Amino acid sequence: MPRKARRSGVKFIEDEGNRSLTFFKRRSGLFKAASDLSALTIARVVMVLECENERFSSFSTPKADPIVDAFLSGDAPPESDTTEKQKVVIINLQNELFQLEKDKVMEDKRKKENMLRTKEIQETSRMAKYVYGKVEDLDATELNEMYHELSRIEQEINDRLPWWRSMPSNVATLPKYFPYAPSQMSFQ
Amino acid sequence: MPRKARRSGVKFIEDEGNRSLTFFKRRSGLFKAASDLSALTIARVVMVLECENERFSSFSTPKADPIVDAFLSGDAPPESDTTEKQKVVIINLQNELFQLEKDKVMEDKRKKENMLRTKEIQETSRMAKYVYGKVEDLDATELNEMYHELSRIEQEINDRLPWWRSMPSNVATLPKYFPYAPSQMSFQ
DNA sequence: GCCTATGAATAAGA
DNA sequence: TCTTATTCATAGGC
Secondary structure, three states: OOOOOOOOOOOOOOOHHHHHHHHHHHHHHHHHHHHHHHHHOOOEEEEEEEOOOOOEEEEEOOOOOHHHHHHHOOOOOOOOOHHHHHHHHHHHHHHHHHHHHHHHHHHHHHHHHHHHHHHHHHHOOOHHHHHHHHHHHHHHHHHHHHHHHHHHHHHHHHHHOOOOOOOOHHHHOOOOOOOOOOOEEEEO | OOOOOOOOOOOOOOOHHHHHHHHHHHHHHHHHHHHHHHHHOOOEEEEEEEOOOOOEEEEEOOOOOHHHHHHHOOOOOOOOOHHHHHHHHHHHHHHHHHHHHHHHHHHHHHHHHHHHHHHHHHHOHHHHHHHHOOHHHOOHHHHHHHHHHHHHHHHHHHHHOOHHHOOHHHHHHOOOOOOOOOEEEEEO
């Protein structure tokens, strides 16, 4: 029985407490919506949120084997054989080692790119061209490339792990410094 | 005036046409929700969708100056003078430089953490044996021992690793909207 | 695309 | 947190 009228538009919420409450409520709504969407269709979703306190959260639809999930979440049937558990744990470790190697490569690559980029920016005097070219075009490309890069890594890992149809879901999560982009786009 | 009952659960939609219709409807709903969330609070959202035909779409809330926004979305008044454009360019560049700095810091942090982790794994010689050896080659006692050892380490890893590499075990605590739980996490 | 009946999300209040 | 009144998204028709 609301005594105060329900909030009207989509204006910024001034009150701190109310704002953060709304943030959490709506975040879970958003996650649920994303989850439902990918359940109803085949779509995959990856999502990163940064709240006002610079804290991040992410959501992504997984492709992990249900059996593995069950093990990992502790729902494994009690009679399940120990070797199954070993497998899971070992996979985790192999996975992690592999990830670490991959991370190294990726970081070096990104660092190089960033250095080039910084230099470019500092050198550039033709700024207008930059704006047009960068934001309109490159963001879409970067987005696409980044996603595919992640997918590729995921694929490689999958190839190494015969009975694990896919990576643990969090691998598909995008890095937090994902380029900001024009608000909405579709590509290839 | 629905003649057919409304769809019940969140089961996969078999019918192709219906499925893609639902995809588009819900995608726009998702985008709207994300947009509202970031309007109501300060949150930033980045989202990438991959539909079943391997096409991508993305949504993100840019944290740009409103002027920049207008400019990027093509809404800039035609008569807007050069100084406006310059302002746009500068803000944009500042944004990106800031991003790059942030990236640098994050990468250093990650690199450090990775090195520690790699060392930890490599130093544990028994562990190495387990990881690189075959499960089938170990006897029951070894297996058991290993399981407990690895479980302990897994726990430690979860306690110490940053979000992007934590073991999926924590999925257990998350709401399951899905037979296989979506990965949802918060970090930093 | 647009229109409604219906169910789901959520803002306040407790 | 939970509850409930209300708004909002959306499934099904066109």
